[in-house]
Amino acid sequence: MPYQVKKFITPQYADTDMMGVVYHANYIKFFELGRTAYIQEAGYSYVEMEQAGYYAPVYDVYATYKKPLVYGDEAIITTWLSLNDGVKTIYQYEIKNQHDDVCVTGYTTHVIVKKDTFKPVPFKRAFPEWYETYNRLMEEH
Numbered sequence: 001m002p003y004q005v006k007k008f009i010t011p012q013y014a015d016t017d018m019m020g021v022v023y024h025a026n027y028i029k030f031f032e033l034g035r036t037a038y039i040q041e042a043g044y045s046y047v048e049m050e051q052a053g054y055y056a057p058v059y060d061v062y063a064t065y066k067k068p069l070v071y072g073d074e075a076i077i078t079t080w081l082s083l084n085d086g087v088k089t090i091y092q093y094e095i096k097n098q099h100d101d102v103c104v105t106g107y108t109t110h111v112i113v114k115k116d117t118f119k120p121v122p123f124k125r126a127f128p129e130w131y132e133t134y135n136r137l138m139e140e141h
Contacts, residue, residue: 002080004040004079004080006078010075013071016070029097032108035081042130052127053115054112057110059110064104066105067103075096082107084131084135088123089123091110111123116138120125
């Protein structure tokens, strides 16, 4: 089992649609909460990445909706890495409700770019220690 980070959230009324169901695009926001928690648990900071002159934009995103979260639910976002090849990093997500039902699964792929030019830079070159930490986390678990 890969190294995983769990983030607990409570969807807010503003996250729902007229039916009281979490609006589909908000799951992408929840993925980002999971990714941020993973980065922090690994000992790094996205803010520090930006201060160093880089961004890690989303290259692609994928979600499969299995069961809706509704207003009043509590949710657990589990995040882990499935790829860290030095250029792309893929974060995997599983969102469950308080009854342990899988509601959404998905992933986001990220690349590193220079803030001033938006040109891609290999993750392993821009942040070699961070890159190695991710590799170690993937191997150890």
